Amino acid sequence: MKRIGLFLLTNLAIMLVLSVVASLLGGDRFLTQHGLNLTSLLIFSAVFGMGGSFISLAMSKWMAKRSTGAVVIEQPKSAAEAWLLATVERQARAAGIGMPEVAVYDAPEINAFATGMSKNSALVAVSTGLLRSMSQDETEAVLGHEIAHVANGDMVTLTLIQGVLNTFVIFLSKVIGYAVDSALKRNDDRSGPGIGYYVTSMVMQIVLGFAASIVVAWFSRRREFAADAGGAHLAGKRKMIAALTKLKAQHEPSSLPQGMQAMGIAGGVKSLFMTHPPLEDRIARLQASA
Helix, strand or coil, X not given: CHHHHHHHHHHHHHHHHHHHHHHHCCCCCCEECCEECHHXXXXXXXXXXXXXXXXXXXXXXXXXXXXXXXXXXXXXXCHHHHXXXXXXXXXXXXXXXXXXXXXXXXXXXXXXXXXXXXCCEEEEEEEHHHHHHCCHHHHHHHHHHHHHHHHCCHHHHHHHHHHHHHHHHHHHHHHHHHHHHHHHCCCCCCCCCCHHHHHHHHHHHHHHHHHHHHHHHHHHHHHHHHHHHHHHHHHCHHHHHHHHHHHHHHCCCXXXXXXXXXXXXXXXXXXXXXXXXCHHHHHHHHHHCC
């Protein structure tokens, strides 16, 4: 319930900020008595499409900590925490990025994720289930996988792709909605958009949104293979394969918030909408690599 409330309040705040920005830029006045003002519509679409994605990225560390209850390790309280910090520091140095914040969150499944606005201001978090179930070698590989995500700039790139797609989803849905509405009221002298515009725009936004999700998921699956290769480089291929094999044997459905799943370690089934390739495919790819 806390996660849902936080999600709704955060998105409400984002929508309010973006509405003000769109109004100041004149993007909210794309519907005129002469038809669609495409320039204003593009501004409106970009503000909500790109702006929403990048605000979410900027807030990603804060959201991740609040939604998962992740506790950042400031001063190690145990040998395990000291080892986590030392391992992440060593891998970050090898990957050429700044030291991320390291956190642990309470969850039964084997999982981890990375998020953050930039390569030098990231968060790497692991679940207590992972620490209980995996050996140090396997945990080192998982950490390497997440550090590779950060070093590859996957969070920013995924946000950019999502933002561009969101922009076009909003833009095209309203253009199609206006075209359908104009066709329906061809012999109607009433000015302004009718119900056809609003219904068609809403339906097209859902349809195009699904299509955009397929593209984002496809990109995310490709980046998982790259992060596996990065983890193998940082920790060793044997350790990376062992970690994925352990995950495959003990995998439980992830309880990560949806926004964090794309940068998590957990896999999924073959599906156009899955952000991770099947674990057997990831293992096979590593085994076949030089």
